Structure formats: C-alpha cells, structure tokens
Amino acid sequence: MGRAPCCDKANVKKGPWSPDEDTKLKDYIEKYGIGGNWIALPQKIGLKRCGKSCRLRWLNYLRPNIKHGGFSEEEDKIICSLYISIGSRWSIIAAQLPGRTDNDIKNYWNTRLKKKLLGRRKQSNARSMGYIADNRDANSSEDSDRLSALSNSAIERLQLHLQLQRMNSHSSFYSNTALWPSMHSLHENMVNTFQLSDENLWNCWPDHQVQIDTANIDPHSGNASSSYEPVMTADSITSLLHEPTKISDSADNSPGPQEIMSLGVEQILCGDYNDSQTAGHKYFMPQENQYHQMMPDFHCFRRMLEETNSWDDSPSLDIVEGGGVMFQDSETGYRNL
DNA sequence: AAACTGCGCAACCGCCTTTTC
DNA sequence: GGAAAAGGCGGTTGCGCAGTT
Helix, strand or coil, X not given: CCCCCCCCHHHCCCCCCCHHHHHHHHHHHHHHCCCCCCCCHHXXXXXXXXXXXXXXXXHHHXXXXXXXXXXXXXXXXXXXXXXXXXCCCHHHHHHCXXXXXHHHHHHHHHHHHHHHHHHHHHHHHHHHHHHHHXXXXXXXXXXXXXHHHHCCHHHHHHHHHHHHHHHHCCCCCCCCHHHCCXXXXXXXXXXXXXXXXXXXXXXXXXXXXXXXXXXXXXXXXXXXXXXXXXXXXXXXXXXXXXXXXXXXXXXXHCCCCCEEEECCHHHHCCCCXXXXXXXXXXXXXXXXXXXXXXXXXXXXXXXXXXXXXXXXCCCCEEECCCCCEEEEECCCEEEEC
C-alpha cells in the first residue's frame, strides 16, 4: 500500500507565491505560530497551498532575518570548508551561517561557488577520464557512466581540499585552520594518500585481495558501527589504496580475503559480486575477473594525482602578491574573492 | 529586433527520518 | 511494536531574465 499524499494535489496551487499569499502566511505565523502542524496550516489561513509548500516558503523566504545573495568572503570560506568536510549536507552548512537557508546555499554552491573553485579543473578531469575510458574500452558507455559518477562530490571535495591545502602553505587566507571543521580521519587519510609518491600509491594495488564490508564507520574513531552512515566513495578508495583498515577478526572465518576494508560498497563498486553472510557482516567480494573492471576507477584517481602534481595548466585559484587569493574565471580572468 | 542560450533561483518532488497514535 | 502522518532534506525542474548571435 502506497503512502497517502500530504495534500490533495488536484486542489493545491503550485508555482510562484503571490504577495497576497505571502502576507497571509507571514501574518498568521507571526500572530499564532505554526501550531505544530504545517499540513493543517494552509486550511486555517485559507491558502490553497500544500503544507510543505508553506513550510518551504516560510523557511526560505518569509521568516525574519533571512539574507539573500551577497555572500561574503567569510561565508564562501565556511561553505567551502564544510562542503569539503561533510559534502552536500546543506542544512548543516546552513546552520553555521545565520540568516542563510539550505536552499540558498545549495543554489549558490551549484551555480556559482563550485564553478569559481573548480571551474576548468572539472573539464580537464573529464577529458582525462575520457582518455582513460577510450584506452580501455572504446564502446563502454557503462564505464563512462561510472567514471563520471566518480567525478562528482567526492572528487570535487578532494580537489577543493588540495587547493586549500596548497594555498595553506603560501597564504594567510586559508591558514587559520581553526576555522575549518575537523576532518574525518578517513578523509585525512584520503588527502594523505594523494600526497604519497605515485609509485607508492600504485603499488598498494592490486595485490591485495579485498573484502568489502557494508558495516558503517564511526566518523570519529574510524571504527565499524551500525549507527553511522557509510563512508564516502573517495574515502573508500583511498583506504583501499593507502592503508587498509582491519576492523574485525571475523575475516579469518571467511574464504579468500586477507584484509577487511571498510567501504560503502554501493558507492564504490557496481556490478555483480559474490556475497556471503559472515559473523554478522555482509561481505561483498569482487570476483577475480572483476578486478579489471575496478581498475578504471583507480586510474581516475591516479590520473588526478598526476594532474594534482602539475596543477599549473589552468588554476582556478591562485595566490597573489600580498597574500590574497584570487579566483580565476575561465573566460574573464582574475577576480577577487 | 528576433531568436537563441545560459544562468540564477524559487519551488517542487520524492525519499528518508522522526513523531504520533 | 507497528503503521500512518508529518517533518526534513537534497536533488531536480522550470521559469524568467540577461547576454549573445
């Protein structure tokens, strides 16, 4: 049985809010409050709107002390740092920026800040990934999809952190790390990995047989736990490349794998895998002939490492005299942050 | 001047979590 | 304890506007 809709879709108005509707909603909430029930609210006011729509309108636009546009340099930094650390948790990021809404920050990130920071790097990486895919298997659109999937949030976050870290050694602009949120230990691990020599990095793989555990990871201790969400893709890949983490001795009871990796399996691997239930954990093990399918993913990161080491072809961020930082617009040149 | 294109943003959708009964 | 309702969130869509051809 499906879930009942929150309102009668046929009888609710959609689209932009009129000034009249805004006034009705604002006046009512200021007088009587929400009353603990958004769904019932529009009926009380006489608005033909879905309760969720009212909530959104209030939270994102009508409530007091909302700021729109004009993000400051400080806000840019906070958004950037938090995005690197926690990803697209817009509500959490918004909580650190008084007057800003998650929707606003999300829009700002997607339409402006991301382009400012990653700009041409992304295109460059896309080219690299295409190159890799072409070399391996020219007719594999599935692989292309997987590669492009890898180029999303995780890679953006990694690129951003590397940018910031490079700048950190030159500039006071981002040097106050006290302002930054603390990094997940595996996240730090990821960053460290990309500072390894290429040789070391590559030699980590593929000699390990890998057992992938769907158990979750405590972001503070790095230990397996059932109460935290799975680690992100880039963390997972880095763990695999860098420093395998043994989280349980139960591996001894399972055939084949010598080490247990803590990975969010559906985020990093796709395709069919043997799986088995062992000691309360579900293990996913790539079959031998599937290793080659995983390799392109790691090629992506290897390629990124190579690019990172020669980050000079079209920097989107640069240090300027006096310790300031400029974002470089791909078309119009430098612009102060 | 008209058509086209790209961008920014408000709003919607659907899924997941939390609360209530 | 379980089902339903409501809240919350992130991704996506579509409209309006400005700039370009």
